[in-house]
Amino acid sequence: MTIKEIQDAIVEDFSMFDDWMDRYAMLIEIGKECPLIDDKYRDDKHLINGCQSRVWLSAEMKDGKVYFAADSDAVITKGIIYLLIKVFSGQTPSDILDSDLGFLDKIGLKEHLSPTRSNGLLSMLKQMMLYAEAFKLQEDKK
Amino acid sequence: MDSTYINEIRRQFPILNQQVYGKPLVYLDNAATTQKPLCVIDRERDYYLHENCNIHRGVHYLSQMATEAYENARRTVAAFIHAAAPHDIVFTRGTTESLNLLASSLGQLLIEENDKVLISAMEHHSNLVPWQQMLRQKKGQLLVCPMDDNGVLDLQRYETLLDEKPRIVSIAHISNTLGTINPIKEMIGMAHKHGIPVIVDGAQSIAHHYIDVQSLDCDFFVFSGHKMYAPMGIGGLYGKSDWLEKMPPYQFGGEMVDQVSFEATTFNKLPFKFEAGTPNVGAALGLESAVRFIESLDRNQIEAYESALLQRAVEQLSEIEGLRFIGQAAKRSGLVSFVIDGIHPYDLGTIIDKMGVAVRTGHHCAEPVMTRFGIPGTVRASFALYNTMEEVDVFVKAVKKAAAMLR
Structure with a gap:
C-alpha cells in the first residue's frame, strides 16, 4: 500500500468514533498491544529525549525500503508512534520525504506533534525524515 | 470559608470563566503561574494608557x-x-x-x-x-x-x-x-x-x-x-x-x-x-x-482554605489504587504530586486535559528530585485561593476516569 492509502485507512478506522474518549481509548489499546522495538535498541544511542516522555527509534534499509522500529515509555505517545511507523515503514526514502501528515489532523491528533508538547514525537518525526534523507543519499551514490 | 466569598474572589479572575474542549476549565497549575485578577490587569493597562x-x-x-x-x-x-x-x-x-x-x-x-x-x-x-x-x-x-x-x-x-x-x-x-x-x-x-x-x-x-x-x-x-x-x-x-x-x-x-x-x-x-x-x-x-x-483578603482564612483544598484532594486521591504520593511531609503547602503504578504521568495529564483539567506533568524543572524518587515525573495539582472544592472533586474524578482508561 502507498503512504496515502495507509493514511486513508487509519482515518477511516478512527472515523468510527465521534467521541475523543473513544479515539484515545483506541490509541491506548494500540499503544499497549504493540511491542515495537527490540530491547537492544532501548538504549541511550536510540533515545530521543522529549522531556515529558521518552522515545526510542531505530531504522534500517532493506531492498530499497526503510524499516523503522520505535517505542516510548508513555502509552499515548506509543500509540501515535505506532501510527507513524505503520505509515512510513516499508516505504522508499523518496516516498517518505514526499509525504504529508494531514491524516493526523483528520483524526484529531495533530496537537501531539506540536513543538510545545515536548513528548518527543516531533523530534522523532524529524529523525525519521533524516534517516530517509540519509538512506536516499546512500542509494543515489550507488 | 463560605463559597460566596470564594465566588466573589473568583469573579475577579475572568480567565477562569471559560470552557476548554467544551468542559469548564479547572485550573490547577498555580505553582507554575497563577491567574491575574482584574485589578492587576487594569493597573498595567492604565499605566500604558496614561503614565508610560x-x-x-x-x-x-x-x-x-x-x-x-x-x-x-x-x-x-x-x-x-x-x-x-x-x-x-x-x-x-x-x-x-x-x-x-x-x-x-x-x-x-x-x-x-x-x-x-x-x-x-x-x-x-x-x-x-x-x-x-x-x-x-x-x-x-x-x-x-x-x-x-x-x-x-x-x-x-x-x-x-x-x-x-x-x-x-x-x-x-x-x-x-x-x-x-x-x-x-x-x-x-x-x-x-x-x-x-x-x-x-x-x-x-x-x-x-x-x-x-x-x-x-x-x-x-x-x-x-x-x-x-x-x-x-x-x-x-x-x-x-x-x-x-x-x-x-x-x-x-x-x-x-x-x-x-x-x-x-x-x-x-x-x-x-x-x-x-x-x-x-x-x-x-x-x-x-x-x-x-x-x-485586602483575610489571609488567615485564605491559608486555611487553601490547606482545606489540599487536604480534600489528598483524601480523595488516596482512594485510588496504586497511587503513590511523592512528598508526604507533615508540613505541606499548596500542591500535591503523585504517580500511579503502571501509568505514565504524561498519559494521565493528556487525558485529564481533555476533561478540562489543567495540571502539570513531568519533572517540574527539578530533575534531581525525580531521580531521587526513581520516577520519570509526577502529576502535580497546585491550588490557589480561587479554586473551589467542586473543582477538586472534578479533578479527582478525572484522574479516576483516566486511570481506568490507561490501565
Whole structure:
C-alpha cells in the first residue's frame, strides 16, 4: 500500500468514533498491544529525549525500503508512534520525504506533534525524515 | 470559608470563566503561574494608557509620575514582606533572575577556589544550575542536603554540612515538586551560628504565606510576581542592606551608574545599582496591585482554605489504587504530586486535559528530585485561593476516569 492509502485507512478506522474518549481509548489499546522495538535498541544511542516522555527509534534499509522500529515509555505517545511507523515503514526514502501528515489532523491528533508538547514525537518525526534523507543519499551514490 | 466569598474572589479572575474542549476549565497549575485578577490587569493597562514613560531620568511630568509610581511599588512590596527599607528590594524579572544575580554577584564577593555552596536535594533547577555553573568556573563545590522518602530535609545532615563551612546556603521555602514547607527559620539560625548567609527561595511561598524577612532573619529572599497574581516578567530580590552594599553590580548600563568616563565608572546607590537598563515599570505596578489584592483578603482564612483544598484532594486521591504520593511531609503547602503504578504521568495529564483539567506533568524543572524518587515525573495539582472544592472533586474524578482508561 502507498503512504496515502495507509493514511486513508487509519482515518477511516478512527472515523468510527465521534467521541475523543473513544479515539484515545483506541490509541491506548494500540499503544499497549504493540511491542515495537527490540530491547537492544532501548538504549541511550536510540533515545530521543522529549522531556515529558521518552522515545526510542531505530531504522534500517532493506531492498530499497526503510524499516523503522520505535517505542516510548508513555502509552499515548506509543500509540501515535505506532501510527507513524505503520505509515512510513516499508516505504522508499523518496516516498517518505514526499509525504504529508494531514491524516493526523483528520483524526484529531495533530496537537501531539506540536513543538510545545515536548513528548518527543516531533523530534522523532524529524529523525525519521533524516534517516530517509540519509538512506536516499546512500542509494543515489550507488 | 463560605463559597460566596470564594465566588466573589473568583469573579475577579475572568480567565477562569471559560470552557476548554467544551468542559469548564479547572485550573490547577498555580505553582507554575497563577491567574491575574482584574485589578492587576487594569493597573498595567492604565499605566500604558496614561503614565508610560522611562523613569529616573526625565525632568518632564510623565517621567516624574512614572518614577514616583515605580518607587511607590517598591515601598509596597518592601512593606509586604516586612523589609527594613524600600531600597532592600531590587526589582528583577523573577526568581530565576534573582538567583542568577546572587550566584553571580554574591559569588564574586564570597567564593574563591575550593569554596562551597550548600543547597538542598529538593531545589528546582533555578536554585541549582546558577550555583553549579558559578562553582564550576570558580573551581568550587556544591553541597546538597539530602531528604528522606517523605520529602523532608535531614537537619542532622544539614548541621554536618554546615561544618564543612559553605560560604552560602540557598534553600527553597516550599518545594515546587513535593510541597514540603522547609523549617527555614530554624535552618537560617543554624547557618548563622556558623556565620553563613542564607538565601530563601520564596517562589512557592509568597502567594500563600505571610512573609516577614526580618523575623526570618534571612539574608536574601527571592520571589516571582507571576506566581502571586502579578504579571509575568516582574519579581524581586530582597537583601539585607549590608550585603547589597558590599555586592558588586550584576549587569551594567542605564540607571545603575553614578559617573561614567572612558576610564572608569562609579555605580549608583541601592537599589539602582542592581537595576540596569529600563525596568518593567508596568509589571512592577501590576505587582503592587497584586500585593494590595492579597492584603485586602483575610489571609488567615485564605491559608486555611487553601490547606482545606489540599487536604480534600489528598483524601480523595488516596482512594485510588496504586497511587503513590511523592512528598508526604507533615508540613505541606499548596500542591500535591503523585504517580500511579503502571501509568505514565504524561498519559494521565493528556487525558485529564481533555476533561478540562489543567495540571502539570513531568519533572517540574527539578530533575534531581525525580531521580531521587526513581520516577520519570509526577502529576502535580497546585491550588490557589480561587479554586473551589467542586473543582477538586472534578479533578479527582478525572484522574479516576483516566486511570481506568490507561490501565
